[in-house]
Amino acid sequence: MRTDGLSFDRIPPLATPLGYFLLAPLFGLLAALILVAQPAMLEQRWLGASLAATHLLALGFGAQIMLGALYQVMPVVTGQPLSQHARLPRLIQLLLATGTLALATGFMTAAPVAFSLAAIALPLALLLFVGCWGTALWRVHPLGESARVLRLAAVGLIGAGGLGLHQALYHAYPSLIGYAGELTDAHLLWASLGWVVMLVMGVSLQVIPMFHVTPALPRWIAQFAAPALLAMLFIATLWPPSRAVALLLSALLTGAYAIAALNALAARKRKRIDYTVRLWQLALCHLLMTALALGASAAGIQLTSLAGPVGVVFGIGFMLSVMLGMLQKIVPFLIYLHLQRACLGDPMAMMALPNMQDLLPTQTQRRQWQLQLLTLLLLYLSYVPGMIELTGRLAGVAAAANFIYLGRALWRARQRFYAALPTA
Amino acid sequence: MGSIQTYMTAGHRQCDDSYTSAENAVSAQNWSEADSAWQQFATELEHHLGQEEQLLFPAFEQQTGNTQGPTAVMRMEHEQMRALVADLSGALQARDSDRFLGLGETLMVLMQQHNMKEEQILYPMTDQVIGNSSELVTRLDAF
């Protein structure tokens, strides 16, 4: 059997994931500032500001973090690292960041040239990244549960990106490309369920039971729920008559996953207070709410006024909570790992190394958790009739504080790394 | 006996459980219980690492002819884990619960990412390359 392609040790240089993580909060901050300026966007999905903020959050923050994390997670979970050749990680990040800013500018100003730029930069970033990721996933052998679900997430990402490209081209060349409203919904569906939920599902299969010492997540998640969810997305997109049924089943599968993961976490054996666990629980409750809303709308219950709140529930309540929780583990661990490798063979230096809690103190994790709760609370209060002008703006301020605090915590961890690095 | 994958994974879970008991006892400042649970964990972990270093890795290396590949990395990570375990024992003796919990979280993450690589890749691969895994499992069990 070939083992030479197998690499447990090609952990990426610290600068690769950390570069993605450090840039992401800036995009989150931009989205928050748009909310401060235009709180009405919380109720109006088609406002330029809503679309700009959504994409700043999804691509600038979410995708940036998820890509950065995959550089670290892939060699651990699958034994296959992503290519570090020719500064590909930096190039991909540059394209992603440029494309996201162009897209947000396009939505704010309706300038076709901004959409054209986004329609070049983002697909390039996608192609390069999926090329690296797909190659690594292709090589995985033997194929574990997580890797199998990650392959589906890669398909989800391609679907979301392809549908997004169609939209961007429509905005860039409206006379050439026809508008298709149902493709916008499909884009949203693929990006949220096919990419974000699928990726979280695949990673959580490993991460939840192992880091928090819980029972294993049920086997049907990888064997049935994940492929069925992707199949439902294909059906809903390609065969409109069955759309409602497919969406209802997607909602059921997503909700069942959320309940199974919550159950596992409730049975965890480690009793210490862990803000990553709390953020997981917060996230999964919001995923369950998303599934309920999706199910209700598929069942024909009119929830048009809920489009805004569901975006908040999914984007802030689910996605942002998962990312915050993961970063609290990944960043201090990565830094520790690199420090320990630098001191290997020198027990005295090793003893003096900061541990994970020194690198990202519990106090900081608690503050981040509180800021996240405050952001969500203010966002919900904005949907109380008549409150949006005030609490919407306040929610924007809280979200801005949330992202600034995250950026500061990550930056401090980075400073502690350089301070602790042996000088020899 | 079953596969290497099943047998060795059960060993990981047992270590996790013992570690968790020690950590819970330290969180509750229940030092006598913490001492005995920690002792149990340290013994179990050392036993598991020994099984791998002395039986499982050599068998894998012999079958694949690769001694510089995955097993070399696994051995290095074992050393990293041992260094942390020594630090943790010191923190426990000093009754320093903050330091113990900080180091413990670090050991836990290091150990789990190590276990993932073994459970997802190395164990299933060893099952495939070794003709008779149940014979190796019997030897591991007698270790």
Ligand SMILES: [Fe+2]
């Ligand atoms: Fe090991």
